[in-house]
Structure formats: C-alpha cells, structure tokens
Amino acid sequence: xxxxxxxxxxxxxxxxxxxxxxxxxxxxxxxxxxxxxxxxxxxxxxxxxxxxxxxxxxxxxxxxxxxxxxxxxxxxxxxxxxxxxxxxxxxxxxxxxxxxxxxxxxxxxxxxxxxxxxxxxxxxxxxxxxxxxxxxxxxxxxxxxxxxxxxxxxxxxxxxxxxxxxxxxxxxxxxxxxxxxxxxxxxxxxxxxxxxxxxxxxxxxxxxxxxxxxxxxxxxxxxxxxxxxxxxxxxxxxxxxxxxxxxxxxxxxxxxxxxxxxxxxxxxxxxxxxxxxxxxxxx
Amino acid sequence: xxxxxxxxxxxxxxxxxxxxxxxxxxxxxxxxxxxxxxxxxxxxxxxxxxxxxxxxxxxxxxxxxxxxxxxxxxxxxxxxxxxxxxxxxxxxxxxxxxxxxxxxxxxxxxxxxxxxxxxxxxxxxxxxxxxxxxxxxxxxxxxxxxxxxxxxxxxxxxxxxxxxxxxxxxxxxxxxxxxxxxxxxxxxxxxxxxxxxxxxxxxxxxxxxxxxxxxxxxxxxxxxxxxxxxxxxxxxxxxxxxxxxxxxxxxxxxxxxxxxxxxxxxxxxx
Amino acid sequence: xxxxxxxxxxxxxxxxxxxxxxxxxxxxxxxxxxxxxxxxxxxxxxxxxxxxxxxxxxxxxxxxxxxxxxxxxxxxxxxxxxxxxxxxxxxxxxxxxxxxxxxxxxxxxxxxxxxxxxxxxxxxxxxxxxxxxxxxxxxxxxxxxxxxxxxxxxxxxxxxxxxxxxxxxxxxxxxxxxxxxxxxxxxxxxxxxxxxxxxxxxxxxxxxxxxxxxxxxxxxxxxxxxxxxxxxxxxxxxxxxxxxxxxxxxxxxxxxxxxxxxxxxxxxxxxxxxxxxxxxxxxxxxxxxxxxxxxxxxxxxxxxxxxxxxxxxxxxxxxxxxxxxxxxxxxxx
Numbered sequence: 001x002x003x004x005x006x007x008x009x010x011x012x013x014x015x016x017x018x019x020x021x022x023x024x025x026x027x028x029x030x031x032x033x034x035x036x037x038x039x040x041x042x043x044x045x046x047x048x049x050x051x052x053x054x055x056x057x058x059x060x061x062x063x064x065x066x067x068x069x070x071x072x073x074x075x076x077x078x079x080x081x082x083x084x085x086x087x088x089x090x091x092x093x094x095x096x097x098x099x100x101x102x103x104x105x106x107x108x109x110x111x112x113x114x115x116x117x118x119x120x121x122x123x124x125x126x127x128x129x130x131x132x133x134x135x136x137x138x139x140x141x142x143x144x145x146x147x148x149x150x151x152x153x154x155x156x157x158x159x160x161x162x163x164x165x166x167x168x169x170x171x172x173x174x175x176x177x178x179x180x181x182x183x184x185x186x187x188x189x190x191x192x193x194x195x196x197x198x199x200x201x202x203x204x205x206x207x208x209x210x211x212x213x214x215x216x217x218x219x220x221x222x223x224x225x226x227x228x229x230x231x232x233x234x235x236x237x238x239x240x241x242x243x244x245x246x247x248x249x250x251x252x253x254x255x256x257x258x259x260x261x262x263x264x265x266x267x268x269x270x271x272x273x274x275x276x277x278x279x280x281x282x283x
Numbered sequence: 284x285x286x287x288x289x290x291x292x293x294x295x296x297x298x299x300x301x302x303x304x305x306x307x308x309x310x311x312x313x314x315x316x317x318x319x320x321x322x323x324x325x326x327x328x329x330x331x332x333x334x335x336x337x338x339x340x341x342x343x344x345x346x347x348x349x350x351x352x353x354x355x356x357x358x359x360x361x362x363x364x365x366x367x368x369x370x371x372x373x374x375x376x377x378x379x380x381x382x383x384x385x386x387x388x389x390x391x392x393x394x395x396x397x398x399x400x401x402x403x404x405x406x407x408x409x410x411x412x413x414x415x416x417x418x419x420x421x422x423x424x425x426x427x428x429x430x431x432x433x434x435x436x437x438x439x440x441x442x443x444x445x446x447x448x449x450x451x452x453x454x455x456x457x458x459x460x461x462x463x464x465x466x467x468x469x470x471x472x473x474x475x476x477x478x479x480x481x482x483x484x485x486x487x488x489x490x491x492x493x494x495x496x497x498x499x500x501x502x503x504x505x506x507x508x509x510x511x512x513x514x515x516x517x518x519x520x521x522x523x524x525x526x527x528x529x530x531x532x533x534x535x536x537x538x539x540x541x542x543x544x545x546x547x548x549x550x551x552x553x
Numbered sequence: 554x555x556x557x558x559x560x561x562x563x564x565x566x567x568x569x570x571x572x573x574x575x576x577x578x579x580x581x582x583x584x585x586x587x588x589x590x591x592x593x594x595x596x597x598x599x600x601x602x603x604x605x606x607x608x609x610x611x612x613x614x615x616x617x618x619x620x621x622x623x624x625x626x627x628x629x630x631x632x633x634x635x636x637x638x639x640x641x642x643x644x645x646x647x648x649x650x651x652x653x654x655x656x657x658x659x660x661x662x663x664x665x666x667x668x669x670x671x672x673x674x675x676x677x678x679x680x681x682x683x684x685x686x687x688x689x690x691x692x693x694x695x696x697x698x699x700x701x702x703x704x705x706x707x708x709x710x711x712x713x714x715x716x717x718x719x720x721x722x723x724x725x726x727x728x729x730x731x732x733x734x735x736x737x738x739x740x741x742x743x744x745x746x747x748x749x750x751x752x753x754x755x756x757x758x759x760x761x762x763x764x765x766x767x768x769x770x771x772x773x774x775x776x777x778x779x780x781x782x783x784x785x786x787x788x789x790x791x792x793x794x795x796x797x798x799x800x801x802x803x804x805x806x807x808x809x810x811x812x813x814x815x816x817x818x819x820x821x822x823x824x825x826x827x828x829x830x831x832x833x834x835x836x837x838x839x840x841x842x843x844x845x846x847x848x849x850x851x852x853x854x855x856x857x858x859x860x861x862x863x864x865x866x867x868x869x870x871x872x873x874x875x876x877x878x879x880x881x882x883x884x885x886x
Contacts, residue, residue, distance in 0.1 A: 553760065
C-alpha cells in the first residue's frame with residue numbers, strides 16, 4: 001500500500017477520525033484561544049468566585065483568575081508535557097531496546113538488568129524525590145516530562161527488544177549482514193521500519209500517560225507554580241476547596257477537557273493499530 | 284577439481300535450553316564434509332536433521348560449539364577478523380534461503396537486494412557500470428529488468444523473487460553458494476527454471492552449490508554428489524545413483540521406500 | 554452413480570484494495586462430479602482455487618468468500634438428492650456437515666483443542682449431531698474406528714500435543730469420519746509431514762475408502778506424486794477452472810491439456826526417467842484472477858495457443874468415454 005492509500009484508510013477509520021477530531025478541536029482552542037481572548041491566566045484583578053457570565057464566560061476562581069484563559073493556556077501546556085513525555089520515553093526505550101536486541105550478549109544482560117531495576121521503582125516516589133531535590137520553584141515542564149518518562153521507558157524497551165530478537169532471525173537481516181552491513185546500518189535500514197507502527201501507537205499512548213501523569217503530579221503540588229496546565233487548574237480547585245463549596249465552573253470544564261483529551265488519544269492509538277494490523281479490523 | 288574448496292572437521296553444534304535444568308540438543312554432531320570446486324552437492328534429510336544449522340555455521344553467522352570450518356586454508360571462525368575479512372568471506376560464500384518472500388525486506392524495492400551485492404563487491408550501485416551489471420544479471424535469470432526493477436516484493440511471484448536472489452549470486456560470483464531449500468516453496472511448474480539456473484552457475488562460473496533439501500527427488504535430479512543427514516550426522520555420501528538406488532544405511536532405505544513416485548504406484552493391503 | 558454434482562459453480566473473494574472493492578474469481582464456473590465409491594484427486598498450483606473449491610463444494614463459505622452462483626447437488630446413500638447450494642448455514646450444520654459430508658482443512662492438525670483429550674474432542678463432535686450420546690459410547694465408537702484404521706487405541710486418552718504430527722493427522726481423519734459420511738474432502742493432508750509419516754496418512758485415507766467407511770473422497774493437493782497413489786480419477790485445476798478430468802493413469806501417462814502436460818513434465822521425482830528427461834518448466838505465470846483474460850486462462854503460457862484461444866473460453870468437453878478437457882485443440886470443427 002502506498003502512503004496515500006494508507007492515509008485514506010486511516011482517515012476512513014471511525015475511531016481514528018473521532019479521536020483526531022477531538023485533538024484538532026483542542027489544539028485549535030489552545031492556539032486560537034489566547035489570540036481571540038488575550039487575558040492573562042495568572043492575573044488576579046478580577047472579582048473572585050464569579051460564576052460564568054457575559055464578562056467571564058467560564059467564571060473566575062477564588063483568587064479571581066479567569067477560568068477560560070486558564071483553560072486555553074492549560075490545554076497547550078498539558079499537551080506539551082504529554083508530547084515531550086512521549087518523545088523522551090520512545091527515545092530511551094528505542095535506544096535501550098535496539099542495542100539490547102541487536103548486540104545481545106553481556107551488553108543485553110546489563111541493559112535488561114537495568115531495565116528490570118527501573119521497572120521496580122515506584123514512579124510517584126521517584127518523582128517526589130527528584131522534584132523536591134531540585135525544588136519545585138526551579139522545576140519546569142521539561143523536568144516534569146522527564147521525570148514521568150524515567151519510569152515509563154522500561155516497558156517499551158522490553159517490547160522493542162523482544163521484537164528485535166525475532167526480526168534479527170529473519171532471512172533478509174542475514175542477507176544484509178552477509179552483504180557486509182554493520183549492526184547500526186541493519187538496525188536503521190532493516191529493523192527500525194518494522195517497529196514503526198508499534199512505536200507510533202506507543203508514542204500516542206505515552207503522550208496520554210504524560211498528560212495524566214502531569215495531573216497527578218500537579219495535584220501533589222509538584223509541578224511549577226508559574227505555568228498553567230490542566231493539572232494545575234484542578235490543583236487550584238482542590239486547594240481552594242471548590243469541590244466542597246460547589247464552585248463547579250472551576251473544575252468541571254477543565255476535568256472534562258482532560259478526560260476528552262485522554263479518550264481521543266486512546267481512540268487514535270487503537271485507530272492506527274486497526275489500520276496497520278488488519279486482524280483487529282471489524283472487532 | 285582436485286582440491287577441497289571447503290571442509291569441516293568434527294563440526295558440532297549443541298543448543299542448550301532451559302534455565303535451572305538444562306537440556307542439550309546436538310543439532311550437528313561431529314560432521315566432516317568436503318566440497319570441491321564446481322560441483323552441486325545435495326545435503327538431504329528430513330526436517331530437524333540439522334541441515335540448516337550446518338549451513339548457518341558454514342555461512343559464518345552461527346558459531347559452532349566445537350570443530351573447524353576450513354575455507355581456502357583459513358579457519359573461518361578463527362582466522363577471519365574484522366569486517367574486511369568477513370566481506371571477503373561473504374563474497375566467496377553466499378546463501379539463498381527457502382522462503383522467497385522473507386528473503387526480501389518488504390519495506391524496500393527488490394532493487395536493494397541487487398544493490399547490496401554490488402556494494403559487497405565494491406561497485407557503486409548508482410554508477411553506470413553498476414546499473415548495467417544489475418540489468419545483465421536479471422537477464423541471465425530470465426527476468427525483464429524494466430518489469431522487475433522498481434517493484435516491491437509483494438508485487439512479484441515467489442519464482443520471480445527467487446530468480447532475483449540468483450541474480451544476486453550471479454553478481455557476487457561466490458565460490459560457494461548455499462541454497463537452503465530454494466524451490467520447496469515454489470510451484471512445481473516453476474521449479475525447473477530455478478534449478479536450471481543453479482546448474483548454469485556451476486557450469487559457467489564454476490560455483491560450488493550446496494543444495495539443501497528434504498526432497499530426495501530434487502537431490503537426485505540436480506546433484507553431482509549427495510550427502511544424507513540424519514539426527515545431526517552425515518550417515519551416507521556418494522553419487523546420486525549410489526545413494527538412491529543402492530543405499531547402504533537402513534534409514535536411507537526406509538525413506539526412499541516412502542517417497543511417492545510419479546510413474547510407480549504403491550500397493551496397499553487391508 | 555453420482556454422489557456430488559457441481560454445475561457452473563462460482564465463488565469469489567471480495568477484497569478491499571485501498572479504497573476500491575475487487576472480486577478475486579477463485580472458483581469461476583466449475584463443473585465437476587464426484588462419483589460413488591471413487592477417490593478423486595484435485596490438483597493444481599498455489600492460487601488456482603483448489604482449497605476454495607474444497608470449501609465451496611460443501612458450502613462451507615465464510616466472508617470475504619461468497620457464493621456467486623451455480624448449483625451443488627448432494628446424492629445421499631438413501632437415494633435422496635439435496636440441493637445444498639440452496640440451504641442456509643443452520644440447515645447445513647444440522648443435516649449435512651459431519652453426517653453426509655466431512656472436510657479436513659489444511660490446518661486441521663493444529664486446530665485440535667490442546668486442553669482436551671482426544672476422547673473429549675470426539676465427544677464434542679458427536680454431541681453436536683446427537684445430543685443424547687454418552688462419553689462411553691463415544692469412546693467405544695472411537696476405539697473401534699481406530700482399530701479399523703490400524704491406529705493404536707491409547708490415542709483415546711491422550712492430549713493432542715502428546716501425538717506426533719502424523720498420528721495427530723490420522724486421528725483427525727478418524728474423528729471426522731466417525732459418522733460415516735458419504736463424502737470426505739481432505740485438503741493437503743500431508744504437506745506438513747515428512748515422507749515416512751506421509752505414507753502412513755495416505756494409507757489411512759486409502760483404508761477409509763477401501764473399508765467403505767466413506768463412500769467417496771476428494772483429495773486436494775499440489776503434489777501429483779502423492780495423490781496418484783490412491784486416486785481413481787484426477788481433476789486438474791488452473792486459474793479458477795477445471796481444465797482436465799481423467800482416470801489417474803491417463804493423466805500421468807497421456808495428459809491432453811497443454812497445462813496438464815506441462816505440469817506432469819515439470820514434476821521432479823526420484824525416478825530414472827525423470828533424471829533422464831531433464832529439468833522442465835512452464836514459462837510465465839498464472840493470470841491475475843481479479844481481471845482474468847477473456848479467452849482461455851492458460852493462453853499466455855501455452856505453446857499451442859491459437860487465435861481462438863485468446864477470444865473465446867474453451868468449453869469442458871468429453872473427448873473419449875471418460876475424459877474431459879477444456880482446450881480448443883480438442884474441439885473438432
């Protein structure tokens with residue numbers, strides 16, 4: 001199948017299209033929103049606890065921050081953390097998995113021992129340790145993404161390794177080898193293309209993990225205070241007891257968008273899987 | 284035709300499996316064979332007899348447990364060092380595998396397999412000379428270059444793909460070509476052409492072909508010499524007529540009796 | 554006397570290629586009869602539609618394969634005739650499959666449920682036809698049948714993975730024919746086996762027919778040397794069509810259709826005649842069945858092709874008392 005045909009099938013896949021539509025909508029919100037509604041999300045010049053009205057379409061929170069502005073900036077930053085987490089995880093997993101699978105031997109054993117150890121570390125605990133060590137005043141979104149991916153890559157690395165191990169025994173790999181190709185060339189030319197779909201699907205799933213992980217860390221108060229994210233909005237709602245006071249506009253819209261983002265990423269991942277893995281079609 | 288191109292000395296490969304309680308399988312057991320220049324030798328045996336393991340060791344991609352493989356006075360697992368030596372060896376010893384479709388990486392056009400051959404012998408695949416060589420090789424194996432180049436593996440038939448593999452061997456001109464069941468996945472009506480090409484390599488380039496097969500009929504039709512492998516050992520060796528019409532070993536005899544013939548019918552009794 | 558009759562049967566695969574739908578004409582106008590008491594070999598090369606025909610002749614059709622047209626009539630031992638191409642799946646399951654016809658598909662051996670003992674598998678098979686049967690009855694039936702076929706009776710209490718490939722295949726054959734169907738269809742029963750076990754499986758199939766447990770058999774294979782050992786007649790299939798049907802010895806020693814001749818000549822068997830003859834092959838490739846040529850489908854590879862071969866499809870005609878050929882060379886006048 002050519003690329004255009006693949007894209008055609010992909011864009012005819014219902015799950016993918018629904019997920020893609022939602023993501024596109026949220027991206028549009030996060031980029032167009034601040035332009036059309038240029039309000040500082042940290043400004044506290046507005047009256048506190050204002051329910052949605054003509055002036056404040058989504059109301060304000062206890063400190064008088066504009067909810068709509070917070071959401072516009074929040075989506076963008078949450079997506080940024082997610083994508084970054086995805087990239088970090090995939091990069092680390094691919095490097096370790098490929099080296100382990102192709103080189104084998106003692107290197108493989110060392111890398112896999114390392115992977116197994118990292119797998120045993122509880123991710124939240126590690127995050128608390130790292131961020132309190134650095135100090136959350138200094139923490140940036142990149143650090144949040146990095147902390148999240150540190151405990152996420154071993155699973156992916158192991159999956160990559162096991163696929164490489166089976167690919168390595170395929171005839172065309174032997175034929176490249178006896179044409180004098182070194183391991184690096186074989187890894188890039190013969191093995192990586194076979195991992196493309198799996199990597200893409202994993203990437204989408206790790207974006208999801210990053211977005212949700214950021215919410216978790218934010219609720220614990222471990223993310224930078226000066227950057228708005230969806231998690232941060234929920235954190236502010238939590239510490240101001242908005243849930244108990246019934247100030248629904250401070251957490252329902254943000255929570256809803258967060259769930260929607262997560263669902264759409266899942267839909268995209270299963271959609272891609274269906275298209276590239278025809279056995280799943282029609283199930 | 285007198286000297287040995289390649290020989291093995293007590294070649295053995297033991298696979299171990301299991302973690303706490305290890306089990307050992309002797310896939311190749313103390314094998315001593317020799318191959319001379321310009322002959323087609325069949326290595327025939329049932330599945331699991333160790334044929335492919337032996338071939339992979341000779342190809343120098345699977346390390347033997349013990350024993351030696353000597354090619355042109357070099358012990359290939361001891362004396363070859365670095366990529367340069369290995370490339371020299373693979374220019375001299377090449378292989379064609381059984382499944383025509385997994386011989387090719389589905390992500391690339393079939394051209395790649397021939398370009399790799401050019402790279403191996405040190406010719407730039409993009410040069411005029413390189414392109415010319417590819418076209419020549421394809422014509423030798425009876426394919427039209429314009430209808431073959433630029434295609435992906437799934438766009439061609441098994442027989443065509445296997446012919447491209449022979450074209451690759453034609454470019455490399457190895458001294459020894461290992462052919463691991465090269466026609467067993469092909470249709471009966473296309474096998475003859477492929478087999479003919481192996482004989483052509485032998486006749487025109489003095490290539491030695493180690494023809495690995497489970498099919499005694501094929502071994503009989505193409506070989507100058509036949510070796511029968513059984514449970515990791517070479518149990519019998521000789522000319523096709525000796526082996527198939529006057530077998531010495533009990534196992535060979537039994538197998539030959541079970542081979543279905545075209546012009547002869549089995550008699551069953553209730 | 555006939556057991557099964559196929560008239561102009563067509564069955565296509567519907568494929569989705571990118572965004573277009575296309576039909577692969579895997580079985581395209583097949584006329585064939587299976588006679589009482591015969592073993593019919595159905596031979597052809599990969600992609601010729603023989604495995605599809607195996608499923609179609611028993612109406613075991615699942616998407617993307619669909620029945621395009623034609624008539625299939627089953628003649629039972631009791632003298633009834635049943636147009637099975639008109640029956641729905643429920644009816645076929647209840648009244649036809651297992652009872653009158655049985656099929657052993659290519660992957661049958663590996664399809665045995667690994668967690669059940671052979672007797673339980675047989676029990677499940679029988680119970681789907683007769684809910685009242687007991688496990689003890691099944692065991693005694695199966696033991697008797699295994700003995701008849703020369704198989705050891707310890708098989709009954711084994712799990713499938715405890716049996717060797719050949720034994721598993723022969724057990725599958727025994728279980729599939731417990732209800733003494735009139736017709737057994739076997740698809741490549743020996744292609745995954747070594748030659749020594751292959752011979753045992755062939756012998757088992759032969760004794761099924763010789764003992765009258767089944768009435769007729771269709772043996773589908775790409776390997777003529779195998780099927781010629783037990784087949785009474787051989788039908789040769791090419792690109793979705795039957796091109797020649799004749800008694801086995803005639804096909805082997807005196808093939809009439811150019812494709813059959815090319816195929817027989819290409820066979821490399823362990824015989825001095827073959828080594829003396831040298832290597833032969835048929836140039837070219839079978840046509841694409843999405844868009845087959847309008848005339849004879851073998852025309853591009855045929856050394857005797859004439860003008861008419863490109864224009865009109867040759868009919869399958871009788872050329873002497875028991876021989877059918879679809880080739881313009883044999884059409885008089």
